[in-house]
Amino acid sequence: MKFSVERAILLKALGHTQSVVERRNTIPILANILLDAKDGVLRLTATDMEIAIVEEVPGVQVARPGRTTAPANTLYEIVRKLPEGAMVELDHKGGDAPLALRAGRFSTSLPVLPVEDFPSMTEGSMPHQFKLEAPKLRGMISRTRFAISTEETRYYLNGIYLHTAEVDGRKVLRAAATDGHRLARVEEDLPEGAGGMPGVIIPRKTVNEVNKLAEETRDEIEFRLSETKISFSIGTVTLTSKLIDGTFPDYERVIPRGNDKVLTVSKKEFAEAVGRVAAISSERSRPVKLSIDRNHLLLTASSAEQGQAQEELDEGSVTYASSPIEIGFQARYLNDITDQVGEELEFRFSDGSAPTVVADSKDPGALYVLMPMRV
Known part of the structure; x- marks a missing residue:
């Protein structure tokens, strides 16, 4: 694999993907990011086995297509510290060979781990699909996430409960969060296609990652979900997450x-x-x-x-x-x-x-x- 890409383009994509990577984990491959370059497109993937994020970067000069993995945080920090406007070349000869990085007079090499070890978080069937404008999603998140519980024993409160409800004969999409001391509940008009969706609990980390991505756009965000997973498509980025397997309390009673x-x-x-x-x-x-x-x-x-x-x-x-x-x-x-x-x-x-x-x-x-x- 060998490709060249402008530093700012690569840095933005790495910023999105590396934040999913857990800095402390017992599985070495989860500290790495998967790089896949072919047909003028670089595809970056990161996962912690609960969340997977994939970003496609078009307009990359691919000299030799291929795939490899590299330490996510190290690669991000190196690219972040390169001068603005630099062209970054990444070159991997294959096998156990290190990943060579060159930008102007700077060069280094990074260790790689086998592509075969990189886990695949398959999406599976997600029958419920709808779209919501990014500002509306940001509003729902910002007005509820402060009330998410941090008490791990009550794991079913460690996220935002997204569900449908009826108010005075009108269907709405609701987000709710509570930690037992305070409750936040906000709603928006129900998007087309969301009517039959199950109530789902989106984990705190997923909420934060989606919010960061939504801050960069005013376009519609595509939701796809099942009873166990949810996926957000935001421009060239797709974030897929497991949902919290639990029952959110009947908050209306309180x-x-x-x-x-x-x-x-x-x-x-x-x-x-x-x-x-x-x-x-x-x-x-x-x-x-x-x-x-x-x-x-x-x-x-x-x-x-x-x-x-x-x-x-x-x-x-x-x-x-x-x-x-x-x-x-x-x-x-x-x-x-x-x-x-x-x-x-x-x-x-x-x-x-x-x-x-x-x-x-x-x-x-x-x-x-x-x-x-x-x-």
Whole structure:
């Protein structure tokens, strides 16, 4: 195998593929990337056995077609540090011979492992297919992934639950995530072809990799899925992933329906106030207490070492007309939710110990539930 390609083109493709590779693994071949050059196209493949990513790079000058593997992270770092505009030549004579890399006056060689050892993650049948615009997918991910659980024992919460639902006679595509302390649920109009899809749990790593790819385009992303796998086609890149084999909880049961105490507050002023009062404590789990009265909000945080901090928000940025209430939330959880909301937050309370609904007053498709802390 021998080919030449412009450094920026190769670097972009390696950036996509090498991020799937696990730096710590017990199977040497999984640290490598598969390079396949023929007919003017370079095909790069990487996998960790849970995710596989394939990218096709057209316009490559292939002098001798062939296939080999190379250490993904080392190759990426070398190409990243080459000067802009450099032409990169990769040459593999076959067998156990090293992979020679040349760019201008720079040259090196990299060890290879047998192509036959590189695992193939076959896609299998994926009967459900639909398309969704990249900005919509990014929105669904960004507004839910912060609530994905990191507790490995509850593995079925370690991803985003993608499924269909019906709202007032209208079919929607929903994404939901929860860690037991907060819940995020967002929805978009149901894409054509998605009606019969099963509910699937997309793993956290897959969510992050797809989001990075979606950030580079505004085009439609093609989804293909079965009950065990999902595939995303984004331009010249195809990412295939196993799904989490588990049952996502019936999250609708934990969404309060009767919360009738409604607080609306400026997102910017609220978020800044939370940040200031919470700065008094280095404990990430320290609660911020909200004391709410008619068109008035007092935020308080305390620390055994630093004392107490408080800030008042009143009429002009706060609207509240119900009976007084005191309730506490973890500052980080409040910040995670306010980061997803536009200009105005809407809190719906029942009492100081019950789950609270948080909504974006201008985005009816997004809803969050937050469990209070004892204060």
